Amino acid sequence: MSFAQTLAHRAEQIDAELANLFVAGPAAATPSRLREAMRHALLGGGKRLRPFLVIESAYLFGAGAPEAAASAAAIECIHSYSLAHDDLPSMDNDATRRGHPTVWKAFDEWTAILAGDGLLTLAFEILADPSAHPDPAVRASLSLLLARASGSAGMVGGQALDLAWEKLDSTSPATADQVRELQSMKTGALITCACEMGAVIGGADDEARRALRTYGNALGFAFQIADDLLDAEGDSSKTGKAVAKDKALGKATLVELWGPGRCRDLLAELQNDCRAALAPFGDKATTLIATAEFVATRDR
Amino acid sequence: MSFAQTLAHRAEQIDAELANLFVAGPAAATPSRLREAMRHALLGGGKRLRPFLVIESAYLFGAGAPEAAASAAAIECIHSYSLAHDDLPSMDNDATRRGHPTVWKAFDEWTAILAGDGLLTLAFEILADPSAHPDPAVRASLSLLLARASGSAGMVGGQALDLAWEKLDSTSPATADQVRELQSMKTGALITCACEMGAVIGGADDEARRALRTYGNALGFAFQIADDLLDAEGDSSKTGKAVAKDKALGKATLVELWGPGRCRDLLAELQNDCRAALAPFGDKATTLIATAEFVATRDR
Numbered sequence: 001m002s003f004a005q006t007l008a009h010r011a012e013q014i015d016a017e018l019a020n021l022f023v024a025g026p027a028a029a030t031p032s033r034l035r036e037a038m039r040h041a042l043l044g045g046g047k048r049l050r051p052f053l054v055i056e057s058a059y060l061f062g063a064g065a066p067e068a069a070a071s072a073a074a075i076e077c078i079h080s081y082s083l084a085h086d087d088l089p090s091m092d093n094d095a096t097r098r099g100h101p102t103v104w105k106a107f108d109e110w111t112a113i114l115a116g117d118g119l120l121t122l123a124f125e126i127l128a129d130p131s132a133h134p135d136p137a138v139r140a141s142l143s144l145l146l147a148r149a150s151g152s153a154g155m156v157g158g159q160a161l162d163l164a165w166e167k168l169d170s171t172s173p174a175t176a177d178q179v180r181e182l183q184s185m186k187t188g189a190l191i192t193c194a195c196e197m198g199a200v201i202g203g204a205d206d207e208a209r210r211a212l213r214t215y216g217n218a219l220g221f222a223f224q225i226a227d228d229l230l231d232a233e234g235d236s237s238k239t240g241k242a243v244a245k246d247k248a249l250g251k252a253t254l255v256e257l258w259g260p261g262r263c264r265d266l267l268a269e270l271q272n273d274c275r276a277a278l279a280p281f282g283d284k285a286t287t288l289i290a291t292a293e294f295v296a297t298r299d300r
Numbered sequence: 301m302s303f304a305q306t307l308a309h310r311a312e313q314i315d316a317e318l319a320n321l322f323v324a325g326p327a328a329a330t331p332s333r334l335r336e337a338m339r340h341a342l343l344g345g346g347k348r349l350r351p352f353l354v355i356e357s358a359y360l361f362g363a364g365a366p367e368a369a370a371s372a373a374a375i376e377c378i379h380s381y382s383l384a385h386d387d388l389p390s391m392d393n394d395a396t397r398r399g400h401p402t403v404w405k406a407f408d409e410w411t412a413i414l415a416g417d418g419l420l421t422l423a424f425e426i427l428a429d430p431s432a433h434p435d436p437a438v439r440a441s442l443s444l445l446l447a448r449a450s451g452s453a454g455m456v457g458g459q460a461l462d463l464a465w466e467k468l469d470s471t472s473p474a475t476a477d478q479v480r481e482l483q484s485m486k487t488g489a490l491i492t493c494a495c496e497m498g499a500v501i502g503g504a505d506d507e508a509r510r511a512l513r514t515y516g517n518a519l520g521f522a523f524q525i526a527d528d529l530l531d532a533e534g535d536s537s538k539t540g541k542a543v544a545k546d547k548a549l550g551k552a553t554l555v556e557l558w559g560p561g562r563c564r565d566l567l568a569e570l571q572n573d574c575r576a577a578l579a580p581f582g583d584k585a586t587t588l589i590a591t592a593e594f595v596a597t598r599d600r
Contacts, residue, residue, distance in 0.1 A: 026448070026451075026453070027451075027452055027453070028453075029453035029457075030452040030453050030457055031452075031457050031460050031461050031464070033460060033464050033468075034452055034456070034457055034460035035452070038452060081417075085413055085414075085417060088410070088413065090408070090409035090410040090413065091410045091413070108390070108467075109388075109390035110388070110390040110391045110463050110467070111460070111463075113385055113388065113390065113391070113413060114385075114452075114456050114459060114460045114463075116417070117381075117385060117416070117417075117420065117456045118451055118452030118456045118457070118460075119452075120417065120420055120421065121420065121447050121450055121451035121452065121456060122447070122451055122452065124424040124443055124447045125444065125447035125448060125451055127443070128440045128441075128443035128444035128447055129444055130440075135436075136435075136436040136437035136439070136440040136441075137436035139436070139440040140428045140430075140436040140439045140440050140443070141428075141436075143424055143425075143427070143428035143440070143443055144425065144428035144429055146424075147421050147422070147424045147425035147428055148326070148425060150421055151326075151327075151418055151421035151422055151425055152327055152330040152331075152334055152335070152338060152414075152418030152419075152421065152422065153326070153327070153328075153329035153330050156334070156414050156417045156418045156421065157329075157330055157331045157334055157418070159414060160331050160333060160334035160411070160414045160418075161331050163410050163411075163414075164331070164333055167408075167410070168333075
């Protein structure tokens with residue numbers, strides 16, 4: 001199986017888990033309109049990269065996909081809620097995502113806000129439930145990791161910095177350090193969190209957990225640089241996004257600040273960092289190393 | 301000390317805990333604009349009824365205020381985020397709350413949405429942190445209770461039902477059962493949760509936990525009826541809200557469906573239910589019984 005096939009196969013399994021949240025799972029008792037909006041936000045496709053990272057990281061420590069299932073679902077709930085809120089008219093004002101209407105377009109603003117709130121809360125309901133993991137210390141640990149990565153000092157904080165820069169402060173120059181900080185909060189924190197959650201599920205020791213964090217940090221950075229390169233130079237028929245959208249919005253990216261050549265060199269370095277971090281795991285890490293290659297070289 | 305003084309005294313202690321979240325606590329690393337908006341949402345006054353209920357319920361089982369502090373802060377983060385989101389233009393479109401501009405008015409819509417997201421996430425970060433309670437099983441249990449009460453089958457679901465009825469469906473008649481369901485999700489669930497969290501913090505057995513849930517359900521119902529009576533007949537100079545606002549919005553209330561007389565009888569019954577539920581705790585429950593009286597007879 002090629003890496004793309006492995007990823008697609010996992011995405012199908014993850015989609016089935018996510019759909020089940022609304023049938024037999026904790027979101028089954030949700031009022032109908034809200035439930036449909038949450039489903040729209042959560043089940044609108046996507047590569048399911050974050051849940052994939054949870055499952056593959058847990059695998060390094062001998063934990064199977066069923067043991068990682070709750071964390072995989074929870075982190076995707078967080079990612080999906082953030083997209084539903086980011087797309088709102090008062091934020092990025094996006095009408096379509098992956099070829100479908102965004103949640104506020106398909107329903108309305110208040111429904112999209114509440115669907116996001118519902119998915120955010122659902123993530124922590126999933127992790128706190130005894131079915132997530134038999135050891136309550138692991139459940140609490142997973143909740144803490146996810147809350148830190150996705151909260152006001154992580155993902156939400158990164159989105160606030162991004163919008164403040166775009167809407168309030170676009171005349172001031174952004175330095176590479178500022179761009180890095182914003183991106184590592186907005187995108188990197190949750191990707192690193194996915195890898196570290198896998199380590200926690202598998203009962204990794206401190207050193208192994210640190211290795212997964214190092215891998216996650218390099219992967220998240222690579223993800224963002226590849227995203228910026230795609231925005232600057234990608235084929236909009238593949239990415240499904242307008243090219244140079246960031247530039248049009250006045251958003252600084254490292255590609256703009258450093259040029260595409262230096263960014264491509266950095267991408268190669270980051271792939272090496274990913275490999276080095278996972279070296280202690282030998283062949284077991286093949287899929288995670290392929291993930292780093294995929295992230296760095298994807299064209300959509 | 302009168303009950304009102306006890307409540308005010310606790311509110312001061314709770315406010316100090318909440319303010320500290322942004323100084324030495326988990327929200328200290330939040331970017332400045334977002335942090336100020338979260339502070340605005342969380343520290344804008346209020347009776348702090350939910351944290352008070354957590355602390356007083358925990359007291360029944362011998363747990364002191366410091367042991368209940370994390371849960372008290374977490375539930376107020378949830379309550380405050382819900383107000384920041386409910387006030388948004390696409391929801392209730394409120395410009396003032398407790399005499400101050402609402403979060404979106406003081407900042408803007410995107411900041412208010414993100415501040416709410418940040419506070420929601422912060423609640424679960426507080427509860428998952430080892431400092432919340434030494435026993436991880438208790439931490440996970442508290443997270444689960446709070447997520448269920450505040451999520452799409454609880455508070456968020458109730459707000460969705462309320463807005464759907466107001467904005468999409470206002471021609472269809474609302475029955476008393478529908479109003480009850482909506483209100484018990486939107487308001488009651490979090491009040492019951494506060495009482496049950498106190499029981500969990502104190503290590504209550506199943507029977508005692510059920511008693512606190514029974515008390516919380518009756519208290520939440522009483523709270524809502526008192527609120528509806530105030531909306532229909534209250535003194536707006538005291539409540540700080542326009543009188544008959546619900547009626548103007550076309551919202552059905554039990555006061556409208558049943559009349560004020562029957563609602564006042566029901567309030568008295570619910571106070572009896574509160575007393576009966578707490579009878580096994582004897583004098584230790586004096587403050588919680590006074591809370592039920594306060595909730596039923598408040599004029600603001």
